[in-house]
Amino acid sequence: MTTTNRKAALVCAALAMCNVLIGAVAQAQDVSFLDARRDFHVGRTPVSIVTADFNGDGLQDLAVANSASNDVSVLLGIEDGRFQEPQDFGVGNGPASIAVGDFNGDGVQDLAVVNAGTGPGYYDGSVSVLLGIGDGSFQVARNFDAGTHPTSFAVGDFNGDGVQDLAVTSFATVSVFLGNGDGSFQAARSFAAGSSLVFVTVGDFNRDGVGDLAVADSSRYNVLVLLGNGDGSFQDAQIVGPGIEPAFIALGDFNGDGVQDLAVANRGFFHVSIFLGNGDGSFQAARTFAAGRFPASVIVGDFNGDGVQDLAVADSSQVLVLLGNGDGSFQEARNTVAGNRPHSIAVGDFNRDGVQDLAVANIFSDSVSVLLGNGDGSFQGVRTFRTGSGASLAMGDFNNDGMQDLVVANQFSRDVSVLLGNGDGSLQEARSFETGSLYPRSVAVGDFNGDGLLDLATANSSNVSVLLGNGDGSFQQPRTFGTGGSPVFIAVGDFNGDGVPDLAVANSFNDVSVLLGNGDGSFQLPRSFRAGSHPSSVVVGDLNGDGVQDLALSNSGTDPLYVDGSVSVLLGNGDGTFQAARNLTAGNRPSSIAMADLNRDGLQDLIVSNAASRNVSVLLGNGDGTFQAAMNFEAVFGPFFVAVGDFNGDGVPDLATTNDGANNASVLLGNGDGTFQAAGHFGTGLNSWSVVVWDFNGDGLQDLAVANSGEVAVLINNTLR
Numbered sequence: 001m002t003t004t005n006r007k008a009a010l011v012c013a014a015l016a017m018c019n020v021l022i023g024a025v026a027q028a029q030d031v032s033f034l035d036a037r038r039d040f041h042v043g044r045t046p047v048s049i050v051t052a053d054f055n056g057d058g059l060q061d062l063a064v065a066n067s068a069s070n071d072v073s074v075l076l077g078i079e080d081g082r083f084q085e086p087q088d089f090g091v092g093n094g095p096a097s098i099a100v101g102d103f104n105g106d107g108v109q110d111l112a113v114v115n116a117g118t119g120p121g122y123y124d125g126s127v128s129v130l131l132g133i134g135d136g137s138f139q140v141a142r143n144f145d146a147g148t149h150p151t152s153f154a155v156g157d158f159n160g161d162g163v164q165d166l167a168v169t170s171f172a173t174v175s176v177f178l179g180n181g182d183g184s185f186q187a188a189r190s191f192a193a194g195s196s197l198v199f200v201t202v203g204d205f206n207r208d209g210v211g212d213l214a215v216a217d218s219s220r221y222n223v224l225v226l227l228g229n230g231d232g233s234f235q236d237a238q239i240v241g242p243g244i245e246p247a248f249i250a251l252g253d254f255n256g257d258g259v260q261d262l263a264v265a266n267r268g269f270f271h272v273s274i275f276l277g278n279g280d281g282s283f284q285a286a287r288t289f290a291a292g293r294f295p296a297s298v299i300v301g302d303f304n305g306d307g308v309q310d311l312a313v314a315d316s317s318q319v320l321v322l323l324g325n326g327d328g329s330f331q332e333a334r335n336t337v338a339g340n341r342p343h344s345i346a347v348g349d350f351n352r353d354g355v356q357d358l359a360v361a362n363i364f365s366d367s368v369s370v371l372l373g374n375g376d377g378s379f380q381g382v383r384t385f386r387t388g389s390g391a392s393l394a395m396g397d398f399n400n401d402g403m404q405d406l407v408v409a410n411q412f413s414r415d416v417s418v419l420l421g422n423g424d425g426s427l428q429e430a431r432s433f434e435t436g437s438l439y440p441r442s443v444a445v446g447d448f449n450g451d452g453l454l455d456l457a458t459a460n461s462s463n464v465s466v467l468l469g470n471g472d473g474s475f476q477q478p479r480t481f482g483t484g485g486s487p488v489f490i491a492v493g494d495f496n497g498d499g500v501p502d503l504a505v506a507n508s509f510n511d512v513s514v515l516l517g518n519g520d521g522s523f524q525l526p527r528s529f530r531a532g533s534h535p536s537s538v539v540v541g542d543l544n545g546d547g548v549q550d551l552a553l554s555n556s557g558t559d560p561l562y563v564d565g566s567v568s569v570l571l572g573n574g575d576g577t578f579q580a581a582r583n584l585t586a587g588n589r590p591s592s593i594a595m596a597d598l599n600r601d602g603l604q605d606l607i608v609s610n611a612a613s614r615n616v617s618v619l620l621g622n623g624d625g626t627f628q629a630a631m632n633f634e635a636v637f638g639p640f641f642v643a644v645g646d647f648n649g650d651g652v653p654d655l656a657t658t659n660d661g662a663n664n665a666s667v668l669l670g671n672g673d674g675t676f677q678a679a680g681h682f683g684t685g686l687n688s689w690s691v692v693v694w695d696f697n698g699d700g701l702q703d704l705a706v707a708n709s710g711e712v713a714v715l716i717n718n719t720l721r
Helices: 003-011
Strands: 038-041 046-052 061-066 071-075 087-090 095-101 110-115 126-130 142-145 150-156 165-170 173-177 189-192 197-203 212-217 222-226 238-242 246-252 261-266 271-275 287-290 297-301 310-314 318-322 334-337 342-348 357-362 367-371 383-386 390-396 405-410 415-419 431-434 442-446 455-459 463-467 479-482 487-493 502-507 511-515 527-530 535-541 550-555 566-570 582-584 590-596 605-610 615-619 631-634 639-645 654-659 664-668 680-683 691-694 703-708 711-717
Touching (some): 046 357, 126 150, 261 297, 297 342, 390 703, 455 487, 502 535, 550 605, 566 590, 615 639, 654 691
Parallel strands (some): 046 342, 150 197, 246 297
Antiparallel strands (some): 071 087, 095 110, 150 165, 212 222, 222 238, 271 287, 297 310, 318 334, 342 357, 390 405, 415 431, 550 566, 550 590, 566 582, 590 605, 615 631, 639 654, 664 680, 703 711
16 A cells, blocks of 8 residues: 555545545434535526425425426425425416415415516416415416516405405506405406516505505615505505615514514615504605625514514525514624525424524525524524635644644635644634645645655646645645646645655646655656546546556536536556546536445446536446446536545445535435435535545544635534434
8 A cells, every 4th residue: 555545544635535434333314414504406596485384294395486497396394304305396487486375265275476477578477376285286287367577476365355366566567366266366457556566565554454565666766555445456556665676575563563564675785674664554764784785585583582573684695684673673684605696585493493494595506495593593504614715625634633634725815724623523713824826726635755744735826836744733835846737636646656645736728747756745847648628626546456546537628518528537557657548428517526436346436526517427437447428416506526425324435516506515325336316405605616524523424524715614414313
């Protein structure tokens, strides 16, 4: 065994992929991480979400309108805050908003969806009604014409007959569809209001027992109120007050006077407006509270259990919670990261602990994020530790205390961040060490001068830096070595069998550079070997069983379509040189590569994350350096990085991917034959890049550490607790 291989069991460098798998300690059918956000894949471009009990089991379920796939995803709840795989039900064109009601009076929850139609005229707008069967499934949708480009709707009883009706916004009108009580509706009656209506909700603003409407007019920047007459008609619209591109309205009693107030998410001005009601249908002047950059929706709940109503806001990249003071004012917003582009938000108690939780529909990651409440106004998420602008992550014991530490290459600076581990899953404050060159994109760990201490090597924008370790968690000044054009990733191996660690550097200019080590921390001049189109990462292993280390690279291909993305396999000759690359087909834009024996046949297999394909490719090895055709397994939007571990303790390799497009990590449990189960998704943080696997708190379970934008997120495995 070479020096590098002996070190590998300790250092597990980021993409080089350590294959240490803990023994089978118990059987488990699922995997979870302590205090981690859970994400659930739904249809394409989810824009609106509601919660209800659709199968009568006492658990809260979710329903999501997916605007790009013309369907609704229904996720039935499981006892502990998890959800079953979604069931999809077709609706009309371009679903934009979803609501729950009992439209045929059978005591079973139904769904209604407003469909904006197809561009450019949007003349085929409609309302779809899906009558519930009571077991969580729904009848085929019944569609009702809703005019041109309907945008939002609300459910209420507008004529006092005990039957639920619909109010639908479309351009400058509100259309009212009176219900017949059998799931069908009468022809629409329209009422003029504003010029570009985007949202409507139902309340009783003058306390006469008749349903009224509050409407957001985005083009005139107004909030409007239409008081109901009780017969299904409405009075002329009154202007409540201005917003800045109001997008969403929620109702609450924010000052405890028993009168309904309005909370308005203003997409164009980074705040929420509060209009306190006077009880006669009029409202006080707006009070504004900061709420992120582009608040898209707002919902009301009591998130800290003090009996005062609070707000939760879906912002462009996060969920913000504003705790109420009880007088109509709110505290400074607290943030929790959801998926990519949170758009709609719902409240429920999904794990039945008596604390309100949140469910968030994420437009750009085609997912729903579930944030379990802690009861103090905060929500569960990963433990994060500040770094620089991190992109690549590796680990090792840099201060020789027997505990694993982390190092992050900060790609938008000229340094690495070192975070020493405390052994309980927490990390000390980051210390920075200069690389001497701009844009370190990747970091690897090895003992390059043979002193028994771990050192660092980084791939920078134009060279390689080596930082020799002092053994106390600090590092010496960098030494730089030339490499090929635009290095992007670095890995450690022993390519000439002399027991001295060497470096392999993937260069985006279509080759890989090999720098043979001299054993004193210096390296020989690079030798370059042709790879595929735009290499993005490299991994080291013995792919043909000859005892010589080989290379495998992921090649991202050429923008914009990445159709020439591939995997390159370069078999080693044992003297530091390599045979001509064999190029294999993977998915779209391969971005990282890992190596493991996935089907337990004693042969090395390859795993590739495909950043533009929503999946990972598995290429099972034949043992001679060739591979079977790729099998693809879905992760979620933008899988950028892949790592191997055993997360449920069954002795079978599993996969973890970071999904830059979804701000989360996916875990795919292995079946032991090279195939994988459906992915589970766990929140990480903004712009998740690389991941490493280790038992960071010493409990025998493998955990995850993820390099995000400016921080490291640690997800502690909770599977067998």
